[in-house]
Amino acid sequence: MxxxxxxxxxxxxxxxxxxxxxxxxxxxxxEVNTPAIATLKQSMQQRHARLAPLYASGAVGLAADGSVALRDAGSVPLAQRGQVNGLIAAENADRAALYREIARANGHPEWESDVRRTFAQRWIDRAQPGWWVQKSGAWVRK
Amino acid sequence: MNAASRFLLVSALAVSVTACVTINIYFPAAAAEKAADRIIDEVWQLRDAAPDAPAAPAAADAQGETK
CATH class of the missing domain: 1.20.5 (Single alpha-helices involved in coiled-coils or other helix-helix interfaces)
Incomplete structure (x- = not known):
């Protein structure tokens, strides 16, 4: 008993x-409050000041896969094209690391693609009017 | 009685172990969306840099300085 x-x-x-x-x-x-994620956010926030005019001019757009892409190379003067490509590459590296870190911080590295898909949708939904976003393969101006 | 309580112990353990596994195995889409929005706010600086109070600055902006 x-x-x-x-x-x-x-x-x-x-x-x-x-x-x-x-x-x-x-x-x-x-969980998104880790030192690695904070560092990535900071770096992306600083880069945004230089990317925002490129979003507005349509040179750079928000791609459907959660990255940024050179949409209209013609709108960037030849002399600045390398610099813009560098910005895009750095931004995409940070974004990839951010998605990976969020999945890892929550103990599920296999969530990375889900995190990426969620972010892709939110970046596009929240893009400012005039920015270019990729929807089902085609570039659309918001 | 001993066998019954052992059965109870084993089944309780089985339930708790499987619960722990299944609880977190699905991607929490709604939570991810909230987290994404918070991070996008900060990166694009859509709201005042106050990560602890995301709703307050927007409300304050809408209200203005009216007393």
Whole structure:
């Protein structure tokens, strides 16, 4: 009898723990506050000051895969084209690292492509009017 | 009684272990969207740099300085 009651109590504790776990999961917050993610955000934020005019001119657009792409090379003077390509490459490297880091910070590296897809959609949805975004393969001006 | 309680123990363990695995195996799409929005806010500086209070600055902007 004594054994049974101690197990009943133990079982209740386990059930309570499961409920608690379910509640935490229901709140559903993704861990994004790691030093690596903070560094990437900072670097992207600083680069944005130089990318924003390129988004506005249509030279650079937001691609469907969560990256940025040179959309209209003709609108960039030849002398600056290398610099713009460098900006795009650096931005895409940061973005790839960001998606990877978010998946890793949450203990699921295999979520990277899901994170990328989510970001791709949100970058495009939240792009400012006049910016170019890629929708089902075609470039569209918002 | 001993066999019954052992069965209880084993089944409770089985339930908790599988629960732990299944709870986190699916990608939390809604949470990811929220996280993406927070990061996009910061990178594009769409709101005042206040990551702890994302809703407050927007509300303050809409309200202006009215008292």
């Amino acid at each position: 004594k054994v049974a009651s101690s197990f009943t109590r133990w079982f209740a504790v386990v059930l309570f723990g499961l409920l608690l776990g379910g509640a935490v999961q229901a709140q559903g917050n993704l």
